[in-house]
Every structure is written in C-alpha cells, then in structure tokens.
Amino acid sequence: MRRIRLITLASTIIGLLSFSCTTNAQKQKEQEKEPVRQVQKTKEEWKNQLTAMQYTVLREKGTERAFSSPLNANKQKGVYKCAACGTPLFSSQHKFESGTGWPSFYKPLHANNVEERADHELGMVRTEVLCKVCGGHLGHVFEDGPAPTGLRYCLNGVALNFEKK
Ligand code: FE
Numbered sequence: 001m002r003r004i005r006l007i008t009l010a011s012t013i014i015g016l017l018s019f020s021c022t023t024n025a026q027k028q029k030e031q032e033k034e035p036v037r038q039v040q041k042t043k044e045e046w047k048n049q050l051t052a053m054q055y056t057v058l059r060e061k062g063t064e065r066a067f068s069s070p071l072n073a074n075k076q077k078g079v080y081k082c083a084a085c086g087t088p089l090f091s092s093q094h095k096f097e098s099g100t101g102w103p104s105f106y107k108p109l110h111a112n113n114v115e116e117r118a119d120h121e122l123g124m125v126r127t128e129v130l131c132k133v134c135g136g137h138l139g140h141v142f143e144d145g146p147a148p149t150g151l152r153y154c155l156n157g158v159a160l161n162f163e164k165k
Contacts, residue, residue, distance in 0.1 A: 061121075064158045066100065066101025068158075072103050072157055076164050081162075082131040082134060085134035085136065088109055088113065090160070092165075094106050096146055098145075098152060102154050103157045105152075106145045106148070114129060114132055126140045127142075
C-alpha cells in the first residue's frame with residue numbers, strides 16, 4: 001500500500017513538473033509572437049486614434065482594396081511614415097510601379113524600423129511586414145521585385161502617411 005502511495009505521489013510530481021514546463025514554453029512562444037513595442041497602446045486607444053480602415057489594416061492585419069490608396073500612384077519625393085506611430089519606414093527613392101494596385105518599394109528606408117516575419121494565414125507562407133516600433137501591420141514582402149534587391153514590399157497605403165520633402 002505504501003509503495004503504491006509513493007508511486008502515485010511521484011507521478012503527481014512528474015505530472016506537475018511537465019505541466020509547468022509546457023506552460024512556460026507556451027508563454028515563451030506567445031512572447032516571441034508579440035514582442036514589447038516602443039509604442040504600446042490598448043485596443044481602445046488605437047481605435048480612438050485610427051480611422052476604421054487604418055485600424056483594420058494596422059491592428060487586425062487587414063488588406064485595403066487594390067488601387068484604393070492615393071499613395072499607390074504617388075510619385076512625389078518624400079518619406080512614408082507609419083500611420084499609427086509616425087516612424088519613417090519607406091522612401092520615394094525606393095518606390096516603383098508594380099502594377100498590383102498597392103504602393104510598392106524594393107527596400108525599407110531604415111531596415112531597423114521594419115520587422116519581417118513568417119505569416120501562415122490563407123494557407124500559404126508569406127512574409128509579413130510590420131512597423132517595428134508599434135507592431136502595426138503594413139503588408140507583405142515578396143521575392144519578385146526589381147533590382148537591386150529583387151524584393152517587393154507590397155504595402156497598404158492606408159497604413160502609411162506621406163510626408164513631402
Ligand atoms: Fe508604427
């Protein structure tokens with residue numbers, strides 16, 4: 001009887017230990033998913049600050065309708081900043097006409113301001129592009145762009161504010 005009790009106790013301890021390991025691993029995974037941002041706001045704060053469409057794209061990873069953004073055909077010289085936090089992200093210098101209906105660039109202005117991560121939504125693997133400072137969703141990057149990088153940053157114009165230089 002005593003032996004059985006010992007075995008039960010041991011298996012309970014092992015069970016508890018492995019449970020705490022998995023929850024720690026899960027916690028770590030969640031933290032990796034959403035890192036602490038320099039600009040951090042609550043859902044409500046973002047909703048108050050952004051337009052409905054900006055919120056859908058930036059905070060819920062939505063996509064604007066092709067050819068809907070005036071920035072798609074914009075050829076003026078200037079800087080494209082994050083519409084949520086104002087961080088300079090892309091430059092007219094690296095903009096090109098992709099024909100997709102979305103503002104397209106072959107590289108970011110400052111690589112440090114932009115985050116790229118795997119996106120498995122819609123049953124395909126794509127690379128999502130985010131503002132590193134606030135975590136706002138900007139669009140995706142594809143490997144069919146022009147020289148010199150061969151990259152195509154396909155962005156939602158609604159996620160950007162243009163500042164003429
Ligand atoms: Fe931002």
